Amino acid sequence: MAYARRFLVDQRELSKQERGVLQKLIAAAELVAPLYEKQKNQEYPGANFYPFNATKQEIEKAAKKNPDILSPYTFVERKGKKLVAVPYSKKFNKELTQIAKILKEAAALSTDKKLKAYLAARARDLLQDNFDKSNTLWLETGQSKIGCVIGPFDRYHDKLFFQKRLYTSYVGILDKKRTEEIDKFRQAILVGEKRHLPGAKQAKIPRMKVRVGHTAILSGFAADFLFVSDNLPSSADLYLIKKKGTISTIFYPLLQWRFSTWIWPIYNVIFSSDLQRRFSQEDIEDAFLRISAFSEITRSVMRYDDAAPRLQELFPYFDEIYADVLTIKAASLLYLKGTLTEKELQAILVAEICQGFYYLGCLDKWPHLQTNAVGYALLLDFLLRGNALEKQEGRFTFNFQKAFIAVDELSNVLEYYLSIGSRKDAEEFLGKFKAKEVLEKFAPQLNEILLHQQKQTNSV
């Protein structure tokens, strides 16, 4: 199935009963894939949330009379001349009832009180199109051995209003040791209080946790976008995050896959041999785990109340890369305080560059990752223009000092748009930025990466 990905997980530390719970949750997650497929498939009536021939203005006008039109959990359909809102729970009633039934069975089997309460609440919420109760209970399950997220949460396919939610699911087993390691960094990153630009409406987040998980299945949105981490409540539910906080889950097997398939080969293709000698595979792999975790941590603390409604569909172009830029900045502060060594900090920058090439490299294959690709194109462009990245015989050398200056500059630009910039300004800025021209500057390296990918695929 295209929108469900299974991973082998070591279940030896689970009791027989816990394995039973895990199997049920995997079965429930598998049922999410067809829902996501229907949300995405152009041929399905109601796919992409709005009728194909409805204009943005027409939808806005209809929403004034019927606010459900812009509800996160409805499809908009044309009935005669009118636009009507059909709730997800109605449209997918049969499928959601089946998923809810399995969740209830898993809840009945579980002896983990917090997980039990959460699963039972999630089963109810799936049929009510409101997830606040179960999302609140999810936040209590931070230490549970088994983790399961299921429901409609992210908004990436709503290209008109950045409102409608996509069905997603991930199920996995907590990696306690790695979670504890990352938690130390979380505490060190989350100290201090940042001053904001005058007029910025900063959202204060009371708490955030990171779970590193041995993922057993990704389904729906999570399987399609292949992000190595995700947070719930998602940024779409900022009001709830502000009240209760959020949990980020890192999909460790996916992170390992991306590292071995993309990041490490990219490192070996784009950088000069001098730079390559400086870091081992382990150095870059550790750095890759850190940037994945740090970006989730920094993302949770730098939220603005009005950023998404103000920037609408342009919001993710700024938001995604801002988390990565803040990751580099957070790492540089950890270095200054003696938590990271100079080499570890350098490896973090290198891993971010490789991640940038990953998003640019897979853009043709996965065009839905465009927002991330544009963001990283911005970062690479700032690094190039700041002379932090320099070409030598077709490969890049790196000036770390100049890189931090370039990152600071980009950070200020992104902070402006996310905190106070108008949608018009943001549109103008993105309009002036020619991502394609940046791609051309990196074309030889990107071609080499893609050729390497091709060879790997052929040899499997």
Next chain:
Amino acid sequence: MSTTIVNFQKFYVTKEGLVKVQKEWERLREFKHRKTMGETPSLLHSEEANPEYLSFQEDMTLLEARLVEYENILSNIELIRPPGKEGRDMVHLGAMVTLDMEGTIEEFMIVGTIEADPMQKKISNESPIGKALLGARVGDTVVPNTSMVSHRCKVLKISYHEK
């Protein structure tokens, strides 16, 4: 045979830190005592080296090294004391410092390396920020001297715990 390199640098600790180091040394010593009081695996198993013995020896070597390390720390320890009245407007070891780090306000204590724990807001005097701050006064802006990151830190407040 393993060699433990002992150096003679000073280890600066707060009173709290000293108690922790002493407790850890006592715990390790007690642990070693208990290990050696028990039945020691025999060297040979049939005609080959007994794996249990090898593992026991390995554990003991590590334990010995840790004990020597702690004994070295304890014999070179220097207690951090708050400065007299005239020195309190300056950052010394043990100072609680509030900084404006380019827009982020942070507070932490400057401690010696063995007590450093940025998660607990304790920064080593040998970290780039720690080094730069020693000797600074309220209102000073310091820039840690590193080849990579340039960050301006303005000292907003300095205080010392009395205990």
